[in-house]
Amino acid sequence: MRGECVLSDSGQEAPRNTWFLGWKASRMFLIKGSVAGGAVYLVYDQELLGPSDKSQAALQKAGEVVPPAMYQFSQYVCQQTGLQIPQLPAPPKIYFPIRDSWNAGIMTVMSALSVAPSKAREYSKEGWEYVKARIK
Amino acid sequence: MSESELGRKWDRCLADAVVKIGTGFGLGIVFSLTFFKRRMWPLAFGSGMGLGMAYSNCQHDFQAPYLLHGKYVKDQEQ
Numbered sequence: 001m002r003g004e005c006v007l008s009d010s011g012q013e014a015p016r017n018t019w020f021l022g023w024k025a026s027r028m029f030l031i032k033g034s035v036a037g038g039a040v041y042l043v044y045d046q047e048l049l050g051p052s053d054k055s056q057a058a059l060q061k062a063g064e065v066v067p068p069a070m071y072q073f074s075q076y077v078c079q080q081t082g083l084q085i086p087q088l089p090a091p092p093k094i095y096f097p098i099r100d101s102w103n104a105g106i107m108t109v110m111s112a113l114s115v116a117p118s119k120a121r122e123y124s125k126e127g128w129e130y131v132k133a134r135i136k
Numbered sequence: 137m138s139e140s141e142l143g144r145k146w147d148r149c150l151a152d153a154v155v156k157i158g159t160g161f162g163l164g165i166v167f168s169l170t171f172f173k174r175r176m177w178p179l180a181f182g183s184g185m186g187l188g189m190a191y192s193n194c195q196h197d198f199q200a201p202y203l204l205h206g207k208y209v210k211d212q213e214q
Contacts, residue, residue, distance in 0.1 A: 032170035052149065
């Protein structure tokens with residue numbers, strides 16, 4: 001029966017069930033602690049939370065390593081399962097110079113603002129001349 | 137600071153931000169799954185820490201040319 005106490009030779013109660021649960025919980029804690037500690041050590045070893053140049057180098061290294069690894073993994077899955085994973089087309093290379101567009105936009109807006117008073121005066125003068133000609 | 141150097145600094149800042157936020161998020165996932173019963177706050181905490189560290193690095197990187205480094209010189213008694 002569960003929770004049954006077994007008397008040892010000395011006559012004291014030896015709860016077998018709680019000892020087993022304690023060992024199981026400690027084993028689970030050890031596994032979780034190992035996983036968390038391994039993750040923290042990996043971050044420390046790769047200096048991911050360090051200076052910015054180390055992080056940039058790590059990102060560049062990941063960009064070089066991950067696509068071939070993904071390709072090899074997909075090839076392995078194809079060989080093992082027989083499934084044909086469709087090849088994704090290459091992403092289109094879009095060249096859009098944001099800085100040039102922004103600078104051109106700023107210059108256009110500022111030049112329009114600078115000539116706005118003189119243009120407004122000119123248009124209002126023309127409009128007044130038109131109205132005067134129509135009235136005559 | 138020249139345009140090219142400024143561009144390089146911005147690139148470094150963005151790469152650093154991506155790495156640090158991702159690392160913080162990843163560590164948050166690990167700790168959330170192992171110790172904190174799949175709660176959401178470790179993820180937010182880790183991502184926020186990574187963002188803050190990246191911001192601090194970027195700020196120091198951009199202010200570095202304008203920071204003056206001095207040292208104390210003791211008066212030598214003659």
